[in-house]
Structure formats: C-alpha cells, structure tokens
Amino acid sequence: MADDLDFKRLASVAEAPYGPERKAPAWLKSRTYTALVQRQQESGPLLSLTGSKQNGRKLCVFEELVQIVPAGARTESAFFCKVCHARLLAEHIENAPIWWPGCPYVRFQNR
Amino acid sequence: MDPEGGFAPGNRHPDVSGSSATTPAARGDAAVSQGEEAASETELVHAVLRKDRKATEEFVSRYSDSVYSYLSSRLLPHADVADDCFQQVFLDAWQALPGYRGDSGLKSWLLGIARHKVQDHFRERLRLAQWSEEDAEPAAEESLEASIEREEEQSLVWKMLGTLPENDRILLVWRYWERQSAEEMARQTGKSVKGVERALARAREHFRRRWQSEVQNG
Numbered sequence: 001m002a003d004d005l006d007f008k009r010l011a012s013v014a015e016a017p018y019g020p021e022r023k024a025p026a027w028l029k030s031r032t033y034t035a036l037v038q039r040q041q042e043s044g045p046l047l048s049l050t051g052s053k054q055n056g057r058k059l060c061v062f063e064e065l066v067q068i069v070p071a072g073a074r075t076e077s078a079f080f081c082k083v084c085h086a087r088l089l090a091e092h093i094e095n096a097p098i099w100w101p102g103c104p105y106v107r108f109q110n111r
Numbered sequence: 112m113d114p115e116g117g118f119a120p121g122n123r124h125p126d127v128s129g130s131s132a133t134t135p136a137a138r139g140d141a142a143v144s145q146g147e148e149a150a151s152e153t154e155l156v157h158a159v160l161r162k163d164r165k166a167t168e169e170f171v172s173r174y175s176d177s178v179y180s181y182l183s184s185r186l187l188p189h190a191d192v193a194d195d196c197f198q199q200v201f202l203d204a205w206q207a208l209p210g211y212r213g214d215s216g217l218k219s220w221l222l223g224i225a226r227h228k229v230q231d232h233f234r235e236r237l238r239l240a241q242w243s244e245e246d247a248e249p250a251a252e253e254s255l256e257a258s259i260e261r262e263e264e265q266s267l268v269w270k271m272l273g274t275l276p277e278n279d280r281i282l283l284v285w286r287y288w289e290r291q292s293a294e295e296m297a298r299q300t301g302k303s304v305k306g307v308e309r310a311l312a313r314a315r316e317h318f319r320r321r322w323q324s325e326v327q328n329g
Contacts, residue, residue: 003315011287014268024179024197032198033171039202040162047163055158057165079164104168108175 029108030090045077060102196228279314
C-alpha cells in the first residue's frame with residue numbers, strides 16, 4: 001500500500017532515533033529518586049552510609065555528619081533525605097536553590 | 112511475558128535507541144568503550160541491588176534523559192501521562208532488576224520497559240475509542256511530500272502529530288513509529304483489523320491535510 005509505505009518512510013526519517021533528546025525535568029527526577037529509594041526500603045534497610053562511602057560514593061554534608069558519629073548501622077541506613085529541605089525544594093521547584101556537594105537532588109538539577 | 116517475547120525486562124529487545132553506521136576503527140574503539148560501559152553498568156546494577164542510595168541516584172541520573180525523551184516523544188502533549196510513566200518505568204525497573212542479564216545495555220533495557228508503558232497507554236486509549244466499522248475509507252490518498260531531511264522539517268512532523276486528535280496520533284505513532292502491525296493493534300484493542308485499517312487511513316488523511324497546509328503556508 002503506497003500510503004502505508006509513505007508513512008513508514010516518514011517515520012524512519014523523522015526520528016533520530018526517537019525525536020530530539022529532551023532533558024527530564026529536575027523535579028521529576030527528584031520525585032522518582034525519592035519514590036525509588038522508598039520502594040527499596042520496603043524490602044529492608046538501605047546500605048549504610050559507611051557502605052556507600054566504601055564503594056567510592058560521595059556523601060552530602062549532612063550524611064557525612066551522621067556517618068562520622070557512632071550512630072550505629074541502623075541509623076546509618078535511614079533515608080535522611082526524607083526530612084531534608086533540599087528534597088522538598090527539588091521536588092517542587094524546577095531550578096531549586098540548592099548547591100550542596102554530594103546531594104542527589106543537586107545532581108538532578110538541569111543547570 | 113511479552114507476547115512477542117521481545118521487550119520484557121531481562122529479554123533482548125529491538126534497540127529503540129537506534130544505531131549508527133561506523134568505520135572499522137571506530138568500531139574497535141566502540142568495542143572497548145562498550146566493554147567498559149558494560150562493566151560499569153554491571154557494577155551499577157549490583158550497587159543498586161545492594162540498595163546503595165548513591166548508586167540509585169546515579170541510576171536515575173544516568174538514564175533519565177533517554178527515558179524521558181522517548182516517553183515524551185510518544186506521549187506528548189500529555190505531559191502528565193509521560194511523567195507518570197517515567198516514574199513507573201524506574202519503579203518497575205527496580206522490581207525487575209534482579210532478572211537483568213545485561214544482554215542489551217541498561218539504557219536499552221529501560222527503554223524496553225518504557226516501550227511497554229507506552230503500548231499499555233495506547234492500548235487502553237484505543238480500546239475506549241468509538242469508531243464505526245462502516246465508515247468509508249478516504250478516497251485514494253495522495254502521496255506525501257516527504258522530503259523531510261532538514262532538521263526543522265523533522266521536528267515539523269512531531270509538531271503536526273501533536274496537533275492531531277489524540278486517537279489519530281496514537282494510531283499513527285503506534286503503527287509507524289512503534290512499528291506495530293494493524294493486526295496486532297486490532298488484537299490488543301479488541302477491534303477488527305478492518306476497523307483499525309480504516310481508522311489508520313483516516314488518521315493518515317488528517318495528518319496529510321495538516322502537513323500539506325503547513326508546507327503550502329510555509
């Protein structure tokens with residue numbers, strides 16, 4: 001069918017490979033990350049902050065504080081971002097005024 | 112299990128991220144780089160499965176633009192649907208991650224999950240669509256002036272798709288961009304093949320009219 005072929009050709013040239021790349025909004029990445037970590041917590045505790053650091057991951061300033069005090073593995077496994085204002089700002093404002101090194105919500109910003 | 116056995120998480124699936132031709136030398140470099148990428152992806156998957164929150168951050172950060180780009184190209188102008196699907200792709204990925212075998216890259220695997228979400232949406236929308244099986248097909252369709260090599264003309268195609276009624280847009284995107292057969296679309300939506308083909312013909316006609324009007328008006 002000529003018209004069918006016409007559209008197949010149109011689809012093949014008008015997609016490189018699936019339209020122009022769009023950046024995911026920072027607030028959407030932030031909400032998705034929070035939801036994902038909360039989903040991970042449903043099946044047991046998160047890896048401790050010490051564990052993350054040993055894997056070469058960078059902690060934020062607040063996590064560093066928790067990690068250096070002798071708080072115990074259980075405390076270190078808590079999801080501190082849940083009570084952090086950086087998360088709250090990032091989930092509601094596209095260009096959130098947050099700049100802390102090691103903060104996931106800062107990393108999600110499209111700046 | 113995916114009926115086509117192609118897109119379920121953990122299975123190989125057609126690479127919706129596309130591929131490009133390369134020279135032999137470039138292929139050599141690409142092979143090294145792909146090897147490094149695969150190792151890094153394996154490490155990332157293991158870290159996410161250990162619930163390392165920082166690895167989870169990298170997982171979202173690294174693949175979010177590709178997933179969002181794909182979803183928004185298929186689902187816009189319904190940004191809310193694209194946003195919901197985006198979050199659901201990553202949550203589903205977490206559930207399916209223990210079964211990830213690394214046959215395809217992590218990005219392709221995630222895009223396979225995203226493709227399932229898009230098809231679920233298309234299927235649900237078209238199931239609810241009301242179109243008469245008796246409606247006549249449009250008269251012989253005129254050929255499209257598909258000389259759309261320039262970038263602005265390619266984006267014009269997406270702009271045109273965005274202005275179509277939703278069911279027309281879904282029909283065209285599902286059939287031609289997602290390369291789904293009319294038979295399979297009919298099977299998934301509970302419509303007749305003839306009905307889908309007629310609806311497709313009308314959708315093509317609507318697109319063609321808008322396209323020609325846009326091209327003529329410059």
